[in-house]
Every structure is written in C-alpha cells, then in structure tokens.
Amino acid sequence: MEINKSHIANYNFTKSTKFPIINKLMEIDELSVTNYISTKPTKLMEIDELSVPNYISTKPTKFPILMKISKPHKPHKPPKQQMHYDGDLIASQFIAYFYQTWISNPETLLNDGVIKSHTKLKYNNNMYKGPDFIEHLKMFSCPDLQFIDCNSDIIDSGSRQIYILVTGTITNLSSTYTFSQSFVIVFATEIGDETKPKIKSKKWILNNSILIIKQ
Secondary structure (H helix, E strand, O other): OOOOOOOOOEOOOOOOOOOOOOOOOOOOOOOOOOOOOOOOOOOOOOOOOOOOOEOOOOOHHHOOOOOOOOOOOOOOOOOOOOOOOOHHHHHHHHHHHHHHHHHHOOHHHHHOOOEEEEEEEEEOOEEEEOHHHHHHHHOOOOOOOEEEEEEEEEEEOOOOEEEEEEEEEEEOOOOEEEEEEEEEEEEEEEEOOOOOOOOEEEEEEEEEEEEEEEO
C-alpha cells in the first residue's frame, strides 16, 4: 500500500471484526504493534512495525490480534455401564415372590421395600396407596388362599421398567374366583432412612397395580 507517514496515538472502537484496526480512509506508512498475538495473521496485513498503544473492544473474540483462549481440557469420563438383565427372569421371580408373600404375610412386601409409600393399587375403581395397599391384600388372606392356573405376559420397555399381566384363579375353602392383575415394576434408587439418609441403593420395586376379581 502506498502511504505517507502518519501517526495514530489513541483511538476507541466498538466493532473489531476486520483488520486493519483503523479507519480504511486513513493512509499510513508506519504502524507499530507491540506484543502482537494472532491465531490467523497471514491473511490480514503484511507489516513490519506496528504499534497499537490502547484499544477498547466490545467483541474481542473476533479481533485478530487477540488470541482465543480455550478452556482447559477436562479428562474424559468413561461412559456409564449399562445394566443388563433378563426381563423374563425378573418378571417370573417377581410374580412368584408377590403371590407367595401375599399368601404368607403381605406386610413383607412393605418391609422388603418392594411396595413403597407411593405404590398404588386400583381395585373396583378404588385407589389404595402404600400401607392401604397392604391392608387391602390382607382382606383376602387366609390359610387356604391359593393362586392356581396362572399365566403371565410381560413387556420389557428396555429402560428398566417391566409391564406384567397375570391371569388365573384365586381360591379358598369357600369360593373360587378368576382374577387378572397388572404390575409395573421399575429399577429405582432407594434412599436410606433417617438414621442413614445418604445411603442409596437400587432395586426392583412395584410402581402400580390393577387388580380385577370376578366370580
């Protein structure tokens, strides 16, 4: 560029998207820049001595004489291991456990943490939750209670949630009924009690159930 000697001392600018950092209408001969830092200087200007004493920029990240500072590299975290399980096996174990416990002692379902305070049972359009769920099961409990000719179907959602449908016959010494019952069981985090609130574990729990009994 053909220029005469000019000297530029102080200036301010608010937009710094292009270099040179001075008005294009000014023609200069000698520019000095001290402490020049650029990530891409080759395509901007070919200069020998360039001096920029003071400048103010509102968008410094696009200004060529400022280096973009990258964040320190964080160590790579290994991916979380996926839980592999057999949905059919989990479902069959749950069915056996649930009905055997219903016959022997329904309170065990609550004590073992399989039924939670939020677990819901719907029966005859009535909703029973947590401890009320257990009390309702006790209404059917008797020494000769049996569940026979049971069949089951399951759907494993693949996200640690299994849908179960059980159909069969419920009997005691005085009567026989057909029944169907659905379950949704989930693999969920269990938080410790008041004595050990920070202790966490994961287990299969019953989320909700629908029970239908017909004569």
